[in-house]
Amino acid sequence: MHEHELWITALLNRYLAGLANTLLAWVGLEAEDPAHPWPNYVALQLLVALILVVLALLARANLSVERPGKLQHVVELIYGFLRNQMEEIAGARGLKYVHLCVTIFLFILCCNLLGTFPTLEPPTMFPAVPLGCALLVFLYYHAVGIRAQGPVGYLKHFAGPVWWLAPIMVPIELISHLSRPLSLTVRLFANMFAGENVFMVFLALTYLGAPVAFMGLHLFAALVQAYIFTLLTMVYIEGAIAHEH
Amino acid sequence: MATAGAGGRGPKKEPNPWVLVARYMQLAFVVPISSVVGYAIGYYLDKLLRTTYLRVVFLLLGIAAGFIELIREVLRDESGKAGSDNS
Numbered sequence: 001m002h003e004h005e006l007w008i009t010a011l012l013n014r015y016l017a018g019l020a021n022t023l024l025a026w027v028g029l030e031a032e033d034p035a036h037p038w039p040n041y042v043a044l045q046l047l048v049a050l051i052l053v054v055l056a057l058l059a060r061a062n063l064s065v066e067r068p069g070k071l072q073h074v075v076e077l078i079y080g081f082l083r084n085q086m087e088e089i090a091g092a093r094g095l096k097y098v099h100l101c102v103t104i105f106l107f108i109l110c111c112n113l114l115g116t117f118p119t120l121e122p123p124t125m126f127p128a129v130p131l132g133c134a135l136l137v138f139l140y141y142h143a144v145g146i147r148a149q150g151p152v153g154y155l156k157h158f159a160g161p162v163w164w165l166a167p168i169m170v171p172i173e174l175i176s177h178l179s180r181p182l183s184l185t186v187r188l189f190a191n192m193f194a195g196e197n198v199f200m201v202f203l204a205l206t207y208l209g210a211p212v213a214f215m216g217l218h219l220f221a222a223l224v225q226a227y228i229f230t231l232l233t234m235v236y237i238e239g240a241i242a243h244e245h
Numbered sequence: 246m247a248t249a250g251a252g253g254r255g256p257k258k259e260p261n262p263w264v265l266v267a268r269y270m271q272l273a274f275v276v277p278i279s280s281v282v283g284y285a286i287g288y289y290l291d292k293l294l295r296t297t298y299l300r301v302v303f304l305l306l307g308i309a310a311g312f313i314e315l316i317r318e319v320l321r322d323e324s325g326k327a328g329s330d331n332s
Contacts, residue, residue: 085261085263085264088261088264089264168306171303171306172306172309172310172313173310174286175279175282175283175286175303175306175307175310176279176310176311176313176314178282178286179275179278179279179281179282179307179310179311182278182281182282183271183274183275183278186274186278187270187271187274224266227263227267228266228267228270228271231263231264231267232267232271235264235267235268
């Protein structure tokens, strides 16, 4: 477990420890410390989910075609940008998969940006969070590929273009696909972990100058990493639904 | 490669620089992570089948997978450039 407990984790552990222990028991697991079953990264993810739900409800309540509000503008801007990106990568047939990409982008962006608020840290600096997102992407793009091309058509991708090379190509393709969630995880986790720690080290040294620069760098990394994760999700989806290989 | 999936839908557009940034950032991880994944698969297969050589075989396959992915990306980029030069 993480050394220090954030205030939001402490709140959850104080009032909802029983709920977490019950949920863990349902899946046959047990908390290391039953008095503190909520880890920081789960509490922070719940906070991000709550923020996103509240923002979505606010945006939905004030939807207007004639006079769109600021929140609606921002949401439309993000959605439009990612939709264009998806169209550019996968063409019109990729547009029906854009919703997952927008959700992943908003979730990871909010997770990354949480580190800029005092007393909070980005949940993506814990490997379990990027790994969860990467596994979701991994399962999703395979499911989409199987749905788009059928199981046999999709599995043909793994055999390569020449039939007699299939015994070598199948393990190579398998390794190549299995390395995708790991590379998504390592990139996001390492960037956020390093950014947060470098910022905290400079903050411990001085309050002036350097920490501000590193905070700016951390903000930039937060945005770029969320974008790259989403973009690679789109690229993987395009690879799964593309008929040519 | 930004337009590779959109093949056959009119003239090729200039690839978005952000897509290229994402793809190239991915390349730095491709060979080491493929090697690690290959070795891990071989290691567990060795444990399962009580052999000792599969980790080496899968490590080599992992390295090959990394290089194939790397070459594919470069070729995709080259074909994208050639397409935009011809259009």
